[in-house]
Amino acid sequence: MSLINKTVLVTGGTGSFGKKFIGKALTQGVKKIIVFSRDELKQYEMKQEFQDERIRFFIGDVRDKDRLYRAFDGVDIVIHAAAMKHVDACEYNPFEAIKTNIHGAQNIVEAAINRGVEKVIALSTDKACSPVNLYGATKLASDKLFVAANAYVGEKKTRFSVVRYGNVVGSRGSVVPFFKKIKETGVVPITDERMTRFWITLDKGVQFVLESLERMHGGEIFVPKIPSMNILDLAKAIAPECKHEVIGIRPGEKLHEAMIMEDDARHTREFDTYYVIQPEFNWWSKAYTEEGKALSDGFAYTSDSNSEWLTVEQLIKMVEEL
Helix, strand or coil: CCCCCCEEEEECCCCHHHHHHHHHHCCCCCCEEEEEECCHHHHHHHHHHHCCCCEEEEECCCCCHHHHHHHCCCCCEEEECCCCCCHHHHHHCHHHHHHHHHHHHHHHHHHHHHHCCCEEEEECCHHHCCCCCHHHHHHHHHHHHHHHHHHCCCCCCCEEEEECCCEECCCCCCHHHHHHHHHHHCEEEECCCCCEEEEECHHHHHHHHHHHHHHCCCCCEEEECCCEEEHHHHHHHHCCCCEEEECCCCCCCCCCCEEECHHHHCCEEECCCEEEECCCCCCCCHHHHHCCEECCCCCCEECCCCCCECCHHHHHHHHHCC
């Protein structure tokens, strides 16, 4: 779906992804972009940075359905990037995480359908696959809501899909700025030397969302094929002179992450650069199941069994480009 002459709304639009996505969208002939977020200071700073008359700023919270109804008026495309995403914050503030990540998702769905939005893409996370912490559990519930929302639209045109990918290099809360800061002490804390993560740049994440917007029929969870990295290699790339102190895995943290597990793989199709987890609902068109390639029995897409890995040299280059 081309962005030419479209009105696009981005929830959480002042975040790392939102700013990068909006910068990209402004080069693609978009008619108007609405930045929907809670923080007036970040909106003020973003307004100074972009200074583009096509951008509108809405103070609002995805928990507030009435505000979403107003903001979605005349909107063609919604990119839902707003979330409570820090594992620790969600563990210690569970009610707040549920209100934002689950109730907020339901509000997005209802407002989009009632306002006649054409397409909605919600951002997910690898932590939503077989979750072990509340953040992952709320994002799994959110994913389920957006997939099932396609059954709620009836004769209306609104379609919903999800994009799921791994850790974003240098995003807010990323380990990269933390390692850069802590290396001045001469010691870098490592949770576990075996730990692996999926790794994607912000640019590639934004590009994948735009591509998924074009491909979506409604109901898919799109998963990009991206490399894995070992946490020890990342520490070597950022702070090669530092000693490593193993501190143990934190509460709610996995040793390895997953984006597709065996049960989902049975209804997943593989393409050259991505996977599509298809919904198991009777409204899903059987014509789409013939696209792509079926996965082998027992397939799982996990960060430790990945076929593509980043070397220390590649990690150094990625960090330098931030």
